[in-house]
Amino acid sequence: MLKRLSYRINAAIGEFLPEQRLFLKSDTETRFIRLSPATQAVAAAGSAFLVGWTILATSILMLDSISAGSGRDQVLRQQTLFEARLNALSEDRDIRAEEAARAQQRFNLALAEVSQMQTRLLASEDGRRELETGIEVIQNTLRRTIKERDAARSENEVLTATLRLERGTSRSPEALARDVEATVEILSGALAGTAEQRDSMALVALSAKEETESIAAQKRAIEVKNDVIFAKLEEAVTISMEPLDKMFRSAGMSPDDLLRSVRRGYSGQGGPLTPFSLSTKGQTLSSDEIRANAILQGLDRMNLYRLAAAKSPFAMPVKSSFRFTSGFGYRRDPKGAGTRMHNGTDFASSSGTPIYATADGVVEFASWNAGYGRHIKIQHDFGIETTYSHLSNIRVKVGQRVSRGDRIGDMGSSGRSTGTHLHYEVRIGGKPVNPMTFIKAAKDVF
Secondary structure (H helix, E strand, O other), X not given: XXXXXXXXXXXXXXXXXXXXXXXXXXXXXXXXXXXXXXXXXHHHHHHHHHHHHHXXXXXXXXXXXXXXXXXXXXXXXXXXXXXXXXXXXXXXXXXXXXXXXXXXXXXXXXXXXXXXXXXXXXXXXXXXHHHXXXXXXXXXXXXXXXXXXXXXXXXXXXXXXXXXXXXXXXXXHHHHHHHHHXXXXXXXXXXHHHXXXXXXXXXXXXXXXXXXXXXXXXXXXXXXXXXXXXXXXXHHHHHHHHHHHHHHHHOXXXXXXXXXXXXXXXXXXXXXXXXXXXXXXOOOOXXXXXXXXXXXXXXXXXXXXXHHHHOOOOOOOOOOOOEXXXXXXXXXXXXXXXEXXXXXEEEEOOOOOEEEOOOOEEEEEEEEOHHHOEEEEEEOHHHEEEEEEEEEEEOOOOOOEEOOOOXXXXXXXXXXXXXXXXXXXXXXXXXXXXXXHHHHHOOOOO
């Protein structure tokens, strides 16, 4: 039965695949291998299956490769866009820093010019006082000359009366006439000298008056120029102060309290920012002196803002490429422990990414801390502290003083973590606050 079925199958297949014989010849004999139609059909089917499987597997691998390449291209494009944005922000920050430096240079030049103008104004004030003293001396001399003239007239009248009384004496009329002529010559000479001195004094007084008016006009021009300079300086100080004040208020911090705290730590005075006064006799300050002191106080406030900003966490803890994976607030626990409060912000990047201090401070903790893994805590001024968790390496020691931008560790996945990232926290008075509040507040300043 089986032979008959096999024969029928071979006969049916033989129409398409006739029987083949493979001859093998040696030195002594010749043999052959008989390939029946069924054997050829099985071999052909096996070959077709292998070819089909090879094509299918190759197609699957190519599709996976194409898909993976597309994902990588997309990641590369996003990374390129992010790096371009970071470069733009960096360039904008550099431009702001250059503008601030140029504004400081302009202010220094203006302050030097104000100092020179104040010196010239003081010299003109001294010259005006000397002219006033000279005019006063001339006026006193004129008054004295007028008094002498009046006295000479009185003396002339007395002598004339005396001559009239002496006409009845024994002297001859010729002698009396000579005496009268001599007296008149003396009086005429005295009056002529007095008139010349009076005219000379009048010319000196007129010249002094004209010079005084010229000095007063110069003083008014200097005052107008000073007013323009002070207005520009006041505007520059106001414009520079507003972003700093807004930055601290946006971070939920009182600028006045911060400045008082910084001033207590930096209470020394000296240098160009010390309030000045041109008065040496305890006189009331002029309006220019009051405005100059107000500008210097504004610059001192800006300097205190700079010190406070350096001691507050207004910087990014990660400078390399990263992405935010979790923000501040309630979230679903990644370990499946329900909904829990997340007291910080998570930055994800590759293992070993440098981690930097976000403000000046002192390292208070640098070791393993249970679920936080390798953990660093830095204490800053104003009751602020920052923490950096899940690190792969710690590069600072307890008690070490660090500055903003110092590298303190490397990103990792130690402790209770599902992947490589940095858990970053900011606390004020022991209470957690959103770190992005500080980072966003400093966006338009640094």
